[in-house]
Amino acid sequence: MIARADLRCTSCGRGLAGRGATAFLCPSCGVETIGRDARCRDQSVPYKCKNCGFVGP
Numbered sequence: 001m002i003a004r005a006d007l008r009c010t011s012c013g014r015g016l017a018g019r020g021a022t023a024f025l026c027p028s029c030g031v032e033t034i035g036r037d038a039r040c041r042d043q044s045v046p047y048k049c050k051n052c053g054f055v056g057p
Contacts (some may be wrong), residue, residue: 009037010047028054 020038028047029052044057
């Protein structure tokens, strides 16, 4: 299992430390781990799955 502190936000590249950050599998392919920091989640900054190209808010 990958430690959450080792993950980065898929949108901006910041580490996923702190309150409000999350990581989940791509809702389309279920293969790639998508990381989201609190700022990008709050501002709905788009992310793109490296595996299948799915783009989400």
